[in-house]
Amino acid sequence: xxxxxxxxxxxxxxxxxxxxxxxxxxxxxxxxxxxxxxxxxxxxxxxxxxxxxxxxxxxxxxxxxxxxxxxxxxxxxxxxxxxxxxxxxxxxxxxxxxxxxxxxxxxxxxxxxxxxxxxxxxxxxxxxxxxxxxxxxxxxxxxxxxxxxxxxxxxxxxxxxxxxxxxxxxxxxxxxxxxxxxxxxxxxxxxxxxxxxxxxxxxxxxxxxxxxxxxxxxxxxxxxxxxxxxxxxxxxxxxxxxxxxxxxxxxxxxxxx
Amino acid sequence: xxxxxxxxxxxxxxxxxxxxxxxxxxxxxxxxxxxxxxxxxxxxxxxxxxxxxxxxxxxxxxxxxxxxxxxxxxxxxxxxxxxxxxxxxxxxxxxxxxxxxxxxxxxxxxxxxxxxxxxxxxxxxxxxxxxxxxxxxxxxxxxxxxxxxxxxxxxxxxxxxxxxxxxxxxxxxxxxxxxxxxxxxxxxxxxxxxxxxxxxxxxxxxxxxxxxxxxxxxxxxxxxxxxxxxxxxxxxxxxxxxxxxxxxxxxxxxxxx
Numbered sequence: 001x002x003x004x005x006x007x008x009x010x011x012x013x014x015x016x017x018x019x020x021x022x023x024x025x026x027x028x029x030x031x032x033x034x035x036x037x038x039x040x041x042x043x044x045x046x047x048x049x050x051x052x053x054x055x056x057x058x059x060x061x062x063x064x065x066x067x068x069x070x071x072x073x074x075x076x077x078x079x080x081x082x083x084x085x086x087x088x089x090x091x092x093x094x095x096x097x098x099x100x101x102x103x104x105x106x107x108x109x110x111x112x113x114x115x116x117x118x119x120x121x122x123x124x125x126x127x128x129x130x131x132x133x134x135x136x137x138x139x140x141x142x143x144x145x146x147x148x149x150x151x152x153x154x155x156x157x158x159x160x161x162x163x164x165x166x167x168x169x170x171x172x173x174x175x176x177x178x179x180x181x182x183x184x185x186x187x188x189x190x191x192x193x194x195x196x197x198x199x200x201x202x203x204x205x206x207x208x209x210x211x212x213x214x215x216x217x218x219x220x221x222x223x224x225x226x227x228x229x230x231x232x233x234x235x236x237x238x239x240x241x242x243x244x245x246x247x248x249x250x251x252x253x254x255x256x257x
Numbered sequence: 258x259x260x261x262x263x264x265x266x267x268x269x270x271x272x273x274x275x276x277x278x279x280x281x282x283x284x285x286x287x288x289x290x291x292x293x294x295x296x297x298x299x300x301x302x303x304x305x306x307x308x309x310x311x312x313x314x315x316x317x318x319x320x321x322x323x324x325x326x327x328x329x330x331x332x333x334x335x336x337x338x339x340x341x342x343x344x345x346x347x348x349x350x351x352x353x354x355x356x357x358x359x360x361x362x363x364x365x366x367x368x369x370x371x372x373x374x375x376x377x378x379x380x381x382x383x384x385x386x387x388x389x390x391x392x393x394x395x396x397x398x399x400x401x402x403x404x405x406x407x408x409x410x411x412x413x414x415x416x417x418x419x420x421x422x423x424x425x426x427x428x429x430x431x432x433x434x435x436x437x438x439x440x441x442x443x444x445x446x447x448x449x450x451x452x453x454x455x456x457x458x459x460x461x462x463x464x465x466x467x468x469x470x471x472x473x474x475x476x477x478x479x480x481x482x483x484x485x486x487x488x489x490x491x492x493x494x495x496x497x498x499x500x501x502x503x504x505x506x507x508x509x510x511x512x513x514x
Contacts, residue, residue: 050308070336078335079327082404082412086358090410096360101343103353103397131395138391140360147339153347155339 004136004175005030005246008164010039012184013243014080021087023182023243028091030246033136033175035167036095037144038084039160040076047071064119064157073099073155076145085143095141100148101155103131106163108148108156122148122156124163127170165226165235172234179235181223182243187253188224190215196251198241203256204228227255261393261432262287262503265421267296269441270500271337278344280439280500285348287503290393290432292424293352294401295341296417297333304328321376321414329414330356333402342400352398357405358412360388363420365405365413379405379413381420384427422483422492429491436492438480439500444510445481447472453508455498460513461485484512 007027013019027036048055048071056063064072081097088095100106100122108122135142144167146160161181168179187198190210199206207224210216216224227238239245241252264284270276284293305312305328313320321329338354345352357363357379365379392399401424403417418438425436444455447467456463464481467473473481484495496502498509 047308051304052307073339074331074335076335077339078331078333082330082334082356082358085356086406086412087410089358089361089406089408094361095358097354097356097358099339099342099354101339101346101352101354104346104351134395138388149343149346151346153344155343 001174001176002033004033004035004171004177005180006035006037006164006168006171006177007180007182007246008037008039008160009182009243010041010160013182014038015041015043019184019243020084023246024084024087025091026243026247028088028093035132035136035142035144035171036084037146037160037164037167038076038080039146040072040080043080044068044072044075047075058116061116061118063117064121066120069120069155069157072157073147077147081143081145088141088143093141094139095143096135097143097145099145099155100158100163104128104149104151105131105142105144106148106158106166107151108158110150110154110156120154120156122150122158124148124158124166127166129170129174132167132171133174159222161223161226165230168230168235168238169233172236176236178237178239179227179230180246181227181238181240182246183240185242186251187241188216188220198251199253200251201254201256224255228257231255231257258431258433259290261290261292261428261434262437263292263294263421263425263428263434264437264439264503265294265296265417266439266500267298267417270439271295272298272300276441276500277341280503281341281344282348283500283504285345285350291350292389292393292399292401292428293341294403294417294421294424295333295337296403297329297337300337301325301329301332304332315373318373318375320374321378323377326377326412326414330404330412334404338400338402345398345400350398351396352400353392354400354402356402356412357415357420361385361406361408362388362399362401363405363415363423364408365415367407367411367413377411377413379407379415381405381415381423384423386427386431389424389428390431416479418480418483422487425487425492425495426490429493433493435494435496436484436487437503438484438495438497439503440497442499443508444498445473445477455508456510457508458511458513481512485514488512488514
């Protein structure tokens, strides 16, 4: 089976122009099939303020109403996606940006309004393996943003970590997939205050304990949930860490069932 | 030779949501290979105002500085392109949005700063026929926005009419191409005040006279120039008119050498 590297970038890696460029230079060094998925970063919040678009937050989670959906479509599918694609082209990777609507690459279902109406938020229902396989066969590097569609004309905001794991799962019947979640930290930390307290191997048994003890909490929980889902459904390798782990032997967290 | 319909939409057709949807429904009815190219519309000017981005205009032409380039990347490649793609998907066309950077579909060269520095504006240098041919062979409908790249990481603002004619020219060695420029008017008018004064056939000889007499002037000149360039370089049919000409036998202007 051919190898496929799927890399999700988020946090500081996309918010900081220099960090992003460094990552893209490294990512371009990867030989063979590869896909990148990017989150949005904090710019959406800043631009919402400038445009006078109110932010609604319920139970710590942002509601995607129509003005916010339009805003993130501009930022994620427009500015950020095309910046990444143009830079990858400069580094010699034939990148091609995709929202879920493009080539029907990722379809989703609008989340039901009960118990909380999150607005135009979608949960992935299908990944178009045929399209991704065809693009990869042409040495094209798909660059996916965190926007999907419902096939009825509606774009939907979707979690980028989940998109990454869903693509990885779908592609694992064609490739030996390595799924890498990259952010500013070196991996999953035992102690948040101590950046070198990286857990090198996180098994599902250890995870249960660490979750119970609240060593791992809040934002890391859905991310790690996505990792285990991917492993259970056929993805060969899943890891969390700093983008440097893509090209160098640096400490990071390997997730294992 | 297989037929290929290349349709450029601009003006009111993209500014008015209802007109856009009607066009996309009609466009989806076209059998066989098809490509759509869209301009930007007036939203960029409105949003620049909201975001406090100053507009610079020299000799009646807009300067694309960095904040304006970012703005049109958000609007054209983000909001507008993805809205069109998602709606085409709903109408059963497997649309895929492209900036020139995506798949290296269209490369351009930044216009020299003399005599006027237009900023990040590019003139098309190459169209990636291999990519377009491959997408069309997969029944994918490319949806191109008016943004190109220089292959060195820089996105560039490029005239949508020119992008349409350049794609049409490049594809005419593989297809019998019909290039249609669609906007709110019924065609090239003999009398601007009289919407029914459509010139049904505009030859290059007649064009010279009408240009001299200033019957045809300002914005129509570069558009018609693109039409003749396309015909000279192998495009089979070129026409200007209302989007209804795509599916119905309505009056429009046929351009002929």
